Amino acid sequence: MRVPILLPLFLAGAGLAAQASAKSTDELRAFFQQNCVKCHGVDGSALGADGKKLKGFDFTNAAKMANQTDADMARTIRKGLFFGWRMPAFKGKLSEQDANRMVTDVLRKAQKGKAIAP
Numbered sequence: 001m002r003v004p005i006l007l008p009l010f011l012a013g014a015g016l017a018a019q020a021s022a023k024s025t026d027e028l029r030a031f032f033q034q035n036c037v038k039c040h041g042v043d044g045s046a047l048g049a050d051g052k053k054l055k056g057f058d059f060t061n062a063a064k065m066a067n068q069t070d071a072d073m074a075r076t077i078r079k080g081l082f083f084g085w086r087m088p089a090f091k092g093k094l095s096e097q098d099a100n101r102m103v104t105d106v107l108r109k110a111q112k113g114k115a116i117a118p
C-alpha cells in the first residue's frame with residue numbers, strides 16, 4: 001500500500017473530501033482492492049481462494065452485467081444492500097461521480113482471473 005493512495009482515502013473517509021475531488025481510475029482500483037475484494041474477489045468475479053464465502057456480484061459475467069444499468073449499480077455502491085448488511089454503503093467515501101466511474105471504468109472492465117489493481 002502506498003501513501004499517496006491512502007492519504008486521499010483517509011480524507012474522504014473523514015468526510016472532508018467526499019465531494020471535493022474526483023478519484024482517478026487508479027485510485028478507484030485501489031479503493032476496490034481495499035473495500036470490495038473480500039466479497040467481490042480480487043478480479044471482481046466473486047470466485048477465488050475464499051470460495052463460497054464470497055457472495056458478491058460477478059462483474060466478469062457479461063450476461064449478468066448486461067442486465068444491470070450503470071445507474072443502478074452506482075446507486076447500490078452508494079446505498080449498499082439490505083441496510084448495509086449484505087453490502088455496506090459507500091456514499092461517505094465515493095461521490096456520485098466516483099461511483100459512476102467505478103462502474104464504467106473499473107467494474108465493466110473486470111476480466112476473470114485478472115486482478116483489479118492500479
Ligand code: HEC
Nearest residue numbers: 035036039055056057068072073076077086087088090102
Ligand atoms: C460485505 C460484502 C460486500 C462488500 C464489502 C461489497 N459488496 Fe458489492 N455486493 C455484495 C453482494 C452480496 C451483492 C449482491 C450479489 C447478487 O445479488 O448477486 C453485491 C452487489 C454489488 C453490485 C451489483 C448491484 C446491482 O445493481 O445489482 C455492485 C455494482 C457492487 N456490489 C459493487 C461493490 C463495490 C464497488 C464495492 C466496494 C466499494 C462493494 N460492492 C463491496 C457484497 C459486497
